[in-house]
Amino acid sequence: MPKRYSPDKKDINTEEKIKIAARSVFHKKGFVATRTRDIALEAGINLALLNYYFRSKEKLFDIIMAETLHTFVASLISVLNDESTSLQHKVEAFTKAYIEMLIREPEIPIFIMSEMHHHPDKLLARLNAKALLFESAFAKQYVQEFEKKNIAAMPMLQFLMNILGLTVFPFVASPLLKKIGNLSGNEFNALMKERIKRIPEWISLIMNPDAHP
Amino acid sequence: MPKRYSPDKKDINTEEKIKIAARSVFHKKGFVATRTRDIALEAGINLALLNYYFRSKEKLFDIIMAETLHTFVASLISVLNDESTSLQHKVEAFTKAYIEMLIREPEIPIFIMSEMHHHPDKLLARLNAKALLFESAFAKQYVQEFEKKNIAAMPMLQFLMNILGLTVFPFVASPLLKKIGNLSGNEFNALMKERIKRIPEWISLIMNPDAHP
């Protein structure tokens, strides 16, 4: 991997240009459907440079995927581990952060889910997902909340399915939903912004069915 | 396309063998990642026979996709258009039918969603999805219900996102969820069966926040 010092002005160097193009094309088409020629074209560089900088299509993909996964879980982690906020606030913060991120990068969920189905081991090997959820500040609050109320807790995994299903799924199914509702991209996004307010209310109703007279 | 009369015993003819294998491989790997050789091998037939019967990989794929889409919406349609059942019952019937279907064929959602993102026009061209939802018996009941209660209805699209997100999303994210929860396939399915009971309750809470003291 060549070093670059580039104390240059504003211009982006070649390696970065390739990564930006690769991210865009991989996210849109996935690993197998992406051709290195597509990336080179999008980056405005010569095909041979891709291998010069990244050795192979797969190594380039691994880098992009690692960064994308980080984007996908980073905001989740910071929300889950903030000791200073309430459970309800965490749900609100998560929903807002996630939907805003997904409006900016709507292809990320289908990209990750799709690649995850085709190479689960490769993608999940590093992820200590169990610790991520079950050892977070969120987890402690979650069990405390239910102990306090002395009711049977919804298993945390069911909770996770609910909040991810409500926030992430519309982006996975967006082509279908746009067709059904005859929606433009902007109209779809407006519906999703509406959900930023609604989802925490719905989650609250689901988890505390007795507390809302 | 060759005709076959096959008043044969129990044995399956070659065309059907190819379709069964193609469905399995396409569902698992998607269109681009599937090689015709994989299908031939899985079907136990010669590679050339695939082209003999179906002309091309793409034509075979189109047939499989049409059938898969039919599976995916058929149970939905019959539920939505049953004039004799209540709104609540429709939600219960839908949830049960869908989750049971998805336990049998868990790759269908990621398969459809993934292909839909990559060729939205091709897949959605025929589907009169708008009529499917907005002209159903379900739609009439939906607006009536809210008029009766004299409250602002949740837009039907938001309702659709909710029920699909709660039922379908876990199957899209199953590799991630299994990893996080350290679940086997059977344990995952058990959680989903639990959701058959829970989701209609949650939907009811969300849609009628005042009716549950």
Next chain:
DNA sequence: GTCTATATTTAGATAGAC
């Protein structure tokens, strides 16, 4: 209808000039 052998196309990767 089914097979073997092969033609054609495409995409990832590299050699070597500049």
Next chain:
DNA sequence: GTCTATCTAAATATAGAC
């Protein structure tokens, strides 16, 4: 570092024997 030209390895599809 960047380019042109090319090598090599797949994978779809077909020709033609049986």
